[in-house]
Amino acid sequence: MPLINSLHNDEFTRIVCWKTTESDEELLSYLNLSPYRIMKYLTLGPKQGKEYLGLRACLKELNLDFDVYYNRSGKPYLPSSKQLSITHSFDMVCIGLSKFNIGIDIEKNRPGKILNIKEKFIRDDEAGWIPAEKEEEYLHVIWGIKEGLYKLNGGNLWNFLHHYRVEPFELKQNTPISCWISNEKESDKFLANYMMIEDYYLVWVLDYD
Numbered sequence: 001m002p003l004i005n006s007l008h009n010d011e012f013t014r015i016v017c018w019k020t021t022e023s024d025e026e027l028l029s030y031l032n033l034s035p036y037r038i039m040k041y042l043t044l045g046p047k048q049g050k051e052y053l054g055l056r057a058c059l060k061e062l063n064l065d066f067d068v069y070y071n072r073s074g075k076p077y078l079p080s081s082k083q084l085s086i087t088h089s090f091d092m093v094c095i096g097l098s099k100f101n102i103g104i105d106i107e108k109n110r111p112g113k114i115l116n117i118k119e120k121f122i123r124d125d126e127a128g129w130i131p132a133e134k135e136e137e138y139l140h141v142i143w144g145i146k147e148g149l150y151k152l153n154g155g156n157l158w159n160f161l162h163h164y165r166v167e168p169f170e171l172k173q174n175t176p177i178s179c180w181i182s183n184e185k186e187s188d189k190f191l192a193n194y195m196m197i198e199d200y201y202l203v204w205v206l207d208y209d
Contacts, residue, residue: 012098015095024053027053055088082099083098083102084102085102085152104148104151105144107144109201114139114143120160120161121146122142126142141169141177145164145192145203146160146164152190152205164180166180176193179191190208
């Protein structure tokens with residue numbers, strides 16, 4: 001099975017990714033889903049169905065036989081004390097589970113697309129320290145951090161230019177990166193990390209307070 005495990009694994013936080021390159025039939029055989037979950041899978045389209053099976057595979061690896069629920073803002077949660085975040089891109093599905101509030105994002109390396117949308121999420125005070133020779137890599141990581149902040153914050157602040165800010169950093173995997181969520185009244189600091197999985201950027205943001 002194409003499990004990519006132990007990406008981040010300590011006593012507080014665990015991140016598991018599954019590359020869904022199997023057929024649906026192979027995944028269904030591996031998962032041995034309950035009739036209720038099979039019925040849910042059958043109501044989904046091909047893409048959403050494969051993502052659901054990848055999600056169940058990640059949960060199985062984490063020994064979590066729970067259904068995933070969503071609050072009014074669309075933030076996923078489990079009937080447990082752990083905080084949950086989910087992300088997927090193409091054939092990769094990832095789950096972050098933590099004692100702390102967590103937001104994760106995975107994105108396939110697509111230089112053309114990230115360059116085309118950079119004005120939508122890169123602030124002037126960020127553009128000034130991004131080195132031109134590594135712009136595409138920095139853009140992918142910053143996008144992932146801001147997606148992680150958005151998820152961590154429950155989708156309450158959606159403007160990537162005005163409400164989310166990333167401090168200068170060097171491209172070193174698994175090295176903390178400082179980032180902020182701000183509104184008119186206050187600013188809160190968080191720590192992010194990233195790592196490469198094949199040609200994907202995986203980013204996670206944690207709220208340690």
